[in-house]
Amino acid sequence: MKKSRIIMALAALLPLLLFVFPLWKITLEAPQYPTPLGMYIHINDFSDANPHDIKNINLMNHYVGMKYIPDAIPEFKIFPIGIIITTVIGLIIALKANHKWFLYWFIMMVLVSTAGLIDFYIWEYDYGHDLDPKAIMKFTNPDGSVMGFQPPFFGSKDILNFRAHSYPQLGAYCLALGIALGLISYFMGKKERN
Amino acid sequence: MKKLKYPIVMSLALAFIFIGCGDQRKSSNGALTSNVADRVYVAPGEHDEYYAFISGGFSGQLSVYGLPSGRLFKVIPVFSQDAEKAWGYNEETKPMLNTSHGFVPWDDSHHPDISQTNGELDGRWVFINGNNTPRIAKIDLSVFETTEIIEIPNSAGNHSSAFVTENTEYVVAGTRFSVPVPQRDMPISEYKGNFKGALTFISVNPEDGGMNIKFQLLMPGFDYDLSHPGRGNSHGWFFFSTYNTEEASTLMEVNASQNDKDFIAAVNWKKIEEYVNNGGGTMMPANYAHNVYDEETHTGTSTMKKEVLVVNPSEVPDAVYLLPTPKSPHGCDVDPTGEYIVGSGKLSADLTVHSFTKMLAAIEGKKYDGDAYGIPILKFEDVLAGTVSQPGLGPLHTEFDGKGNAYTTFFISSEVVKWKLGTWEVVDRQPCFYSVGHLMIPGGNSRKPFGKYVVAMNKITKDRYLPTGPEVTQSAQLYDISGEKMELLLDFPTVGEPHYAAGIAADIVKARSKKIFELKNNHHKYGIQSDADVRVERNGKEVHIYMSMIRSHFNPDNIEGIKVGDKVYFHVTNLEQDYDVPHGVSMIGANTSELLIMPGQTETFVWEPKQPGVWPFYCTDFCSALHQEMQGYVRVSPANSNIDLSWSLGE
Numbered sequence: 001m002k003k004s005r006i007i008m009a010l011a012a013l014l015p016l017l018l019f020v021f022p023l024w025k026i027t028l029e030a031p032q033y034p035t036p037l038g039m040y041i042h043i044n045d046f047s048d049a050n051p052h053d054i055k056n057i058n059l060m061n062h063y064v065g066m067k068y069i070p071d072a073i074p075e076f077k078i079f080p081i082g083i084i085i086t087t088v089i090g091l092i093i094a095l096k097a098n099h100k101w102f103l104y105w106f107i108m109m110v111l112v113s114t115a116g117l118i119d120f121y122i123w124e125y126d127y128g129h130d131l132d133p134k135a136i137m138k139f140t141n142p143d144g145s146v147m148g149f150q151p152p153f154f155g156s157k158d159i160l161n162f163r164a165h166s167y168p169q170l171g172a173y174c175l176a177l178g179i180a181l182g183l184i185s186y187f188m189g190k191k192e193r194n
Numbered sequence: 195m196k197k198l199k200y201p202i203v204m205s206l207a208l209a210f211i212f213i214g215c216g217d218q219r220k221s222s223n224g225a226l227t228s229n230v231a232d233r234v235y236v237a238p239g240e241h242d243e244y245y246a247f248i249s250g251g252f253s254g255q256l257s258v259y260g261l262p263s264g265r266l267f268k269v270i271p272v273f274s275q276d277a278e279k280a281w282g283y284n285e286e287t288k289p290m291l292n293t294s295h296g297f298v299p300w301d302d303s304h305h306p307d308i309s310q311t312n313g314e315l316d317g318r319w320v321f322i323n324g325n326n327t328p329r330i331a332k333i334d335l336s337v338f339e340t341t342e343i344i345e346i347p348n349s350a351g352n353h354s355s356a357f358v359t360e361n362t363e364y365v366v367a368g369t370r371f372s373v374p375v376p377q378r379d380m381p382i383s384e385y386k387g388n389f390k391g392a393l394t395f396i397s398v399n400p401e402d403g404g405m406n407i408k409f410q411l412l413m414p415g416f417d418y419d420l421s422h423p424g425r426g427n428s429h430g431w432f433f434f435s436t437y438n439t440e441e442a443s444t445l446m447e448v449n450a451s452q453n454d455k456d457f458i459a460a461v462n463w464k465k466i467e468e469y470v471n472n473g474g475g476t477m478m479p480a481n482y483a484h485n486v487y488d489e490e491t492h493t494g495t496s497t498m499k500k501e502v503l504v505v506n507p508s509e510v511p512d513a514v515y516l517l518p519t520p521k522s523p524h525g526c527d528v529d530p531t532g533e534y535i536v537g538s539g540k541l542s543a544d545l546t547v548h549s550f551t552k553m554l555a556a557i558e559g560k561k562y563d564g565d566a567y568g569i570p571i572l573k574f575e576d577v578l579a580g581t582v583s584q585p586g587l588g589p590l591h592t593e594f595d596g597k598g599n600a601y602t603t604f605f606i607s608s609e610v611v612k613w614k615l616g617t618w619e620v621v622d623r624q625p626c627f628y629s630v631g632h633l634m635i636p637g638g639n640s641r642k643p644f645g646k647y648v649v650a651m652n653k654i655t656k657d658r659y660l661p662t663g664p665e666v667t668q669s670a671q672l673y674d675i676s677g678e679k680m681e682l683l684l685d686f687p688t689v690g691e692p693h694y695a696a697g698i699a700a701d702i703v704k705a706r707s708k709k710i711f712e713l714k715n716n717h718h719k720y721g722i723q724s725d726a727d728v729r730v731e732r733n734g735k736e737v738h739i740y741m742s743m744i745r746s747h748f749n750p751d752n753i754e755g756i757k758v759g760d761k762v763y764f765h766v767t768n769l770e771q772d773y774d775v776p777h778g779v780s781m782i783g784a785n786t787s788e789l790l791i792m793p794g795q796t797e798t799f800v801w802e803p804k805q806p807g808v809w810p811f812y813c814t815d816f817c818s819a820l821h822q823e824m825q826g827y828v829r830v831s832p833a834n835s836n837i838d839l840s841w842s843l844g845e
């Protein structure tokens with residue numbers, strides 16, 4: 001078997017590690033939380049960084065009128081199916097198809113992942129901006145508009161008394177590596193043919 | 195280049211010398227001694243190195259301090275009601291203060307001792323005695339709460355306790371006052387020969403610490419003052435100091451101080467345990483309370499026990515011996531190796547130290563100096579290891595640093611004296627301010643003392659603090675004992691009478707500390723898991739409110755349909771699951787106290803409204819930015835009204 005096919009198969013399989021490792025983590029630091037509050041986002045679940053963190057994030061957030069972080073979101077059903085399908089497609093390509101298809105798979109993965117990130121951003125935006133009008137505390141930006149509490153999409157940001165961090169986790173790196181290997185296998189396949 | 199080499203070497207050498215000097219300065223007691231304030235200063239955000247559990251004496255409680263800072267962290271309610279924590283006021287803890295004399299919401303708490311495994315402190319539990327209404331309590335150090343109290347029958351003035359054996363097999367409860375056993379109406383003048391002193395051995399379940407009276411040894415009618423377990427070779431033995439071997443019952447200061455020597459009673463508990471396990475001893479009718487607090491139901495239950503196993507020492511030959519000890523000994527302290535038993539004769543000019551090895555040899559040789567009620571008395575000279583000659587006046591209590599030194603408090607001369615085991619020479623002495631009672635070295639009652647500090651507990655302070663009227667604070671003093679000479683570092687005020695203490699390295703306890711109670715493990719009879727369970731139910735004149743609390747509201751916050759003459763139970767569950775976020779609740783006109791409810795916990799109090807009206811309740815613990823808004827109302831209607839029970843939140 002050609003090396004490029006092995007790499008392509010590996011590329012297709014790596015995203016499956018999303019079912020093992022978390023995709024993203026949001027951390028909230030504040031003086032009264034010596035152990036910061038945190039939540040992991042998995043492909044099919046939210047989870048506590050420490051026991052009861054999400055419950056305590058909800059308790060804090062309700063002061064400014066934010067909704068409770070739901071137990072489940074529709075994406076938890078769609079994303080896993082998406083990953084399984086792209087993996088199956090990737091494996092079929094690895095076994096049967098021309099190396100050009102490796103490139104198509106790579107492009108598809110980039111598009112799918114970008115869609116996922118956009119979806120994540122929209123969810124975050126909504127979560128941070130769709131506030132209860134009866135909120136206990138109301139804050140405005142210097143320009144007079146209502147302050148939003150959207151966590152950073154990527155990186156760190158101050159939100160009132162909290163410093164929020166938002167960074168990809170091992171699952172996301174596996175996905176990224178998988179995608180990158182897709183591109184590499186394309187080039188390897190090209191070379192092997194020449 | 196070569197030229198430069200030497201100055202570098204030189205400066206390195208100099209640096210080493212300076213570093214070396216710096217280190218020396220720390221441990222020496224020379225003129226260069228650094229500011230003592232630095233050595234007790236624990237910077238903001240940093241933790242103390244040791245926990246000190248100092249009994250509250252007549253406060254009936256146990257207080258928790260940090261060492262070396264002397265900062266007070268918590269007063270753990272044990273035998274006395276405490277409105278701060280609703281201890282003895284809420285329905286869950288009222289059973290904990292039940293006794294055969296009924297509800298006794300006070301005691302005199304004296305001697306805490308920390309549980310051990312293989313002779314080393316394990317930081318699981320602290321045991322402490324109640325003197326007045328004889329009781330032993332167990333405090334669980336994962337939550338710093340009293341979780342068990344057992345009453346001691348046939349006992350009075352439960353003083354020579356609560357000390358634990360090397361693997362916490364037993365905690366003992368020795369009576370100070372001998373009394374008729376069983377209690378009966380008889381002339382006090384017939385004390386001699388008729389009164390008995392019960393030494394009670396309470397077994398401790400190694401899994402959960404559950405206590406159970408295994409047996410009581412019915413000893414002659416002396417006064418049993420203090421006790422200590424053997425360890426190492428002497429593990430299996432327990433030593434009790436006695437006074438009033440005269441068996442006097444009146445004008446004790448004179449009549450109980452006639453004998454030149456009293457005794458330290460040496461009890462081979464392993465032998466008695468074996469005898470009892472083989473069916474020995476006599477079941478005797480008794481009546482005593484055994485109160486257990488369950489962490490999952492958050493509720494205490496009190497059970498009355500009806501019998502106790504008693505053993506007469508003459509039934510088990512070779513199990514009990516008396517070691518003559520001058521004169522009215524108070525402390526009877528066993529060194530970390532288990533070889534030396536130090537008897538502090540309060541009225542003696544010398545300190546008497548017995549040898550365990552010599553004691554065994556004397557027993558082997560059966561060289562007795564008579565007997566007391568059939569218990570062999572060993573010859574003083576045969577068991578004596580040595581004498582610390584004229585070390586001070588009024589020796590009370592000795593602890594050990596694990597480095598071959600002993601430290602004894604002297605009440606009358608008000609000082610701590612350091613002396614050497616084996617050579618019996620006095621090494622150092624430091625004054626105490628004033629009238630020192632007991633002292634404590636963390637791990638002192640174990641095979642492995644942490645010999646860095648000693649805490650002396652003083653009865654009188656006079657000019658040491660700002661005056662607070664005729665009653666001035668009692669006090670503890672902290673000495674550094676890491677050097678050859680002791681050094682006074684700190685005075686710190688204490689709760690009640692700082693009678694006795696036990697200390698432990700903080701890391702051992704910290705690792706086991708609980709942050710919250712898991713709500714899902716809350717099995718309180720009236721607990722709720724979520725707001726969906728919130729309700730109010732009427733049962734005749736009883737009304738039960740199943741209420742929740744979370745930042746920053748009660749659910750329900752408005753209740754109507756209560757009537758004058760009702761007995762209203764507030765069963766309140768704290769739904770929080772965050773560290774250090776308790777809420778309180780109090781009700782106007784309630785005759786008990788507020789409740790202070792930890793995350794995941796349920797507590798109950800009773801309110802009997804006596805007047806119609808609309809009465810508020812509120813959170814008593816500052817819990818959040820909206821703590822002040824954490825409030826609600828109960829509408830109380832006349833007894834004959836027919837308003838339906840209703841409740842709401844946010845309507």
Ligand SMILES: [Cu+2]
Pocket residue numbers: 746776777778813814815816817818821824
């Ligand atoms: Cu509150």
